Amino acid sequence: MKDKLIIFDTTLRDGEQSPGASMTKEEKVRIARQLERMRVDVIEAGFPAASNGDFESVKAVAGTIRDSTVCGLARALENDIARAGEAIRGANSGRIHTFIATSPIHMEKKLRMSPDQVVEQAVKAVKWARQYTDNVEFSPEDAGRSETDFLCRILEAVIDAGATTLNIPDTVGYNLPHVFGDLIRTLRERIPNSGKAIFSVHCHNDLGLAVANSLSAVLNGARQVECTINGLGERAGNASLEEIVMAVRTRQDIFPCDTTLDTTQIVSASRLVASVTGFVVQPNKAIVGANAFAHESGIHQDGVLKHRETYEIMRAEDVGWTANKMVLGKHSGRNAFRSRLQELGIVLDSEEALNAAFVRFKDLADKKHEIFDEDLHALVSDESSVLEHEHFKLVSLKVCSETGEIPHATVVVSENGVERQAEADGGGPVDAAFKAIEAIAGSGAELQLYSVNNITSGTDAQGEVTVRLAKGGRIVNGQGADTDIVIASAKSYLHALNKLHSKLERAHPQV
Ligand code: KIV
Ligand code: ZN
Numbered sequence: 001m002k003d004k005l006i007i008f009d010t011t012l013r014d015g016e017q018s019p020g021a022s023m024t025k026e027e028k029v030r031i032a033r034q035l036e037r038m039r040v041d042v043i044e045a046g047f048p049a050a051s052n053g054d055f056e057s058v059k060a061v062a063g064t065i066r067d068s069t070v071c072g073l074a075r076a077l078e079n080d081i082a083r084a085g086e087a088i089r090g091a092n093s094g095r096i097h098t099f100i101a102t103s104p105i106h107m108e109k110k111l112r113m114s115p116d117q118v119v120e121q122a123v124k125a126v127k128w129a130r131q132y133t134d135n136v137e138f139s140p141e142d143a144g145r146s147e148t149d150f151l152c153r154i155l156e157a158v159i160d161a162g163a164t165t166l167n168i169p170d171t172v173g174y175n176l177p178h179v180f181g182d183l184i185r186t187l188r189e190r191i192p193n194s195g196k197a198i199f200s201v202h203c204h205n206d207l208g209l210a211v212a213n214s215l216s217a218v219l220n221g222a223r224q225v226e227c228t229i230n231g232l233g234e235r236a237g238n239a240s241l242e243e244i245v246m247a248v249r250t251r252q253d254i255f256p257c258d259t260t261l262d263t264t265q266i267v268s269a270s271r272l273v274a275s276v277t278g279f280v281v282q283p284n285k286a287i288v289g290a291n292a293f294a295h296e297s298g299i300h301q302d303g304v305l306k307h308r309e310t311y312e313i314m315r316a317e318d319v320g321w322t323a324n325k326m327v328l329g330k331h332s333g334r335n336a337f338r339s340r341l342q343e344l345g346i347v348l349d350s351e352e353a354l355n356a357a358f359v360r361f362k363d364l365a366d367k368k369h370e371i372f373d374e375d376l377h378a379l380v381s382d383e384s385s386v387l388e389h390e391h392f393k394l395v396s397l398k399v400c401s402e403t404g405e406i407p408h409a410t411v412v413v414s415e416n417g418v419e420r421q422a423e424a425d426g427g428g429p430v431d432a433a434f435k436a437i438e439a440i441a442g443s444g445a446e447l448q449l450y451s452v453n454n455i456t457s458g459t460d461a462q463g464e465v466t467v468r469l470a471k472g473g474r475i476v477n478g479q480g481a482d483t484d485i486v487i488a489s490a491k492s493y494l495h496a497l498n499k500l501h502s503k504l505e506r507a508h509p510q511v
Contacts, residue, residue: 002257002258003223003256003257004223004260005223005224005225005258005259006042006198006200006224006225007225008040008200008227009042009043009227009229009241010044010226010238011031011035012032012043013044013046013073014044014202014233014238015229015232015238017234018232018237020277020278020449020468020476021232021278021477022476023276024053024499025056025057025060027276028046028061029057029060029061030272030276031269032064032065032068033065034265034269035068036066036067037265038261038269039260040068040241041224041260042070042095042224043065043068044071044073044097044226045072046061046073047072047074047509048083048087049074049075049080049083049507050508050509058070058084058087059086059087059089063090066092067092069093070088070093071097071137072088073097074096074097074098074129075098075125076098076100076124076125077125078124080098081125081128082132084098084129085129086132089132093135094133095165096129096132096133097137097138097167098137099138099139099509100118100140101118101141102141102142102143102146102151103142103145105142106142118154119153122140122154122157122158122161123158126138130162134162134164136164137166137167138155138158139166139167140154141510142171143170143183144169144183151183152190152191155187155191155194156191156192159193159196159197163197164198165197166200167200167201168187168217168222169201169202169203169204170203170204170213171202172204172206176209177213177215180203180217181213181216181217181220184217184222185220188220188221198223199222199224200222200225200226201217201225202238203226203239204233204235204237205231205239210236210237211240211243215247225244226238226239229241229273230242230270230281241269242266242287243287245266246286246319250314263320264317264318264320266288267319267320267321268320268344271374275378276479278451292316292321293312293321328340330365332365334358337358340373340376341354344373344376344377346376346377357380361376364379364483368483372456375455378455391502392437392494392501394411394412394413394487394494397410397411399432401429407426407429407431409424409432409433410423411423411433411440411490413441422436423436434447434489434493437497445470445496445500446470446471448468448469450466450467450489451465452485455481462483463484463485463488465480465481465485465488465489466492467489467492469493469496469500477496478491478493478494478498478499479492479495480492480495
């Protein structure tokens with residue numbers, strides 16, 4: 001019997017800490033449902049003390065998810081822990097993850113605490129957390145740059161205080177695989193009560209080594225890995241879930257453990273996270289990149305056709321790559337639409353949301369003959385973004401673009417229910433549309449990113465547009481999808497403005 005490797009997904013917490021990746025409560029619940037479908041063991045849903053919005057999101061995820069453990073992050077402070085405890089109260093299985101920094105530089109410069117004080121605070125934090133749940137995880141932040149003797153001391157103390165998982169973070173992505181693996185082995189061997197807790201790792205990707213470091217830790221006894229879909233996360237990101245899971249699954253000749261994940265859900269999870277956050281996946285990204293299983297060269301194609309394993313170490317279908325399926329068309333009825341959404345695991349919260357999505361589906365079917373699963377995902381994602389924040393709503397858009405002429409846009413936007421019209425010229429049709437919207441909204445936000453992706457192939461495919469806006473230190477992403485990319489662009493710009501308008505302020509756990 002092999003050991004179980006616990007998969008702890010932190011897309012909704014550490015992933016969300018990437019500038020511009022912040023998610024609404026509805027978006028978090030949607031992603032959490034997909035993680036549950038994939039049979040992720042632990043979902044870190046957020047940092048409840050960061051803001052009321054984060055608290056509500058963790059509470060909503062805890063109240064929705066039944067099969068995965070739902071975790072809330074808390075600094076080693078009584079109030080943070082109480083918020084996390086309250087947020088996970090409705091969970092079938094809840095966990096509190098508390099942390100405090102242990103590297104000399106963090107203790108001295110950031111916390112301004114002595115090592116003795118840090119140990120004392122960590123022990124108190126774990127005891128506070130145990131008042132809410134038996135499932136308590138402790139992380140010595142910046143463990144990758146902490147002294148091994150001090151780590152042994154603090155970890156022994158928190159196990160005695162009741163921590164059941166010890167997570168060793170390489171917070172700044174500084175480690176190399178053999179060094180990090182040795183650290184995990186040394187901690188397990190030297191801490192006298194180490195057998196009472198599960199060792200976990202949490203690696204950042206600043207040197208591109210997050211996955212390698214995590215796998216080396218697993219080979220040295222770690223039995224939980226913290227990771228994110230698509231490797232989303234602060235700076236260069238966290239270890240990527242799909243790479244870890246597939247490395248362990250593919251190399252069962254090497255690993256003494258395996259996950260219980262349903263890997264066929266990986267591609268759907270990747271697409272969902274990319275579309276919600278606007279962080280698109282590079283085509284050559286392992287496992288989930290569009291080219292990950294594409295064989296371009298003649299020699300490879302020939303080999304794969306003769307015997308697939310000549311060039312393929314995994315099967316595309318095992319991670320959820322399937323040929324695009326035409327699922328619905330212009331004549332499909334409401335019940336067929338509803339049941340296809342159910343098959344895709346898309347749950348709309350109300351009849352109103354279903355009706356609105358169905359109207360948009362009919363509109364889309366008029367413009368596009370074949371509707372694929374990807375179209376439905378985009379359509380629903382577009383719909384829920386509209387329903388969530390309705391301060392600005394696109395009513396109509398007219399754009400004139402002609403060779404030799406300056407592009408001109410006329411837009412009508414409903415602002416809080418009141419229709420307003422504006423016109424503008426621009427360098428191109430999208431630029432003109434954005435300027436016209438700005439003439440109404442007057443946000444003064446800086447456009448940091450504009451990207452267009454086609455959801456399926458063909459010239460009638462829907463374009464999915466992401467814009468990133470920055471204002472007053474806040475960064476938000478907006479998405480919009482339509483068969484007309486100028487309309488998709490306008491929708492995405494309004495979606496981002498709505499997020500800015502909602503003024504959700506949140507603290508960062510590590511600052
Ligand atoms: O990177 C880190 O140290 C963290 C901790 C909160 C676990 O995200
Ligand atoms: Zn982290």
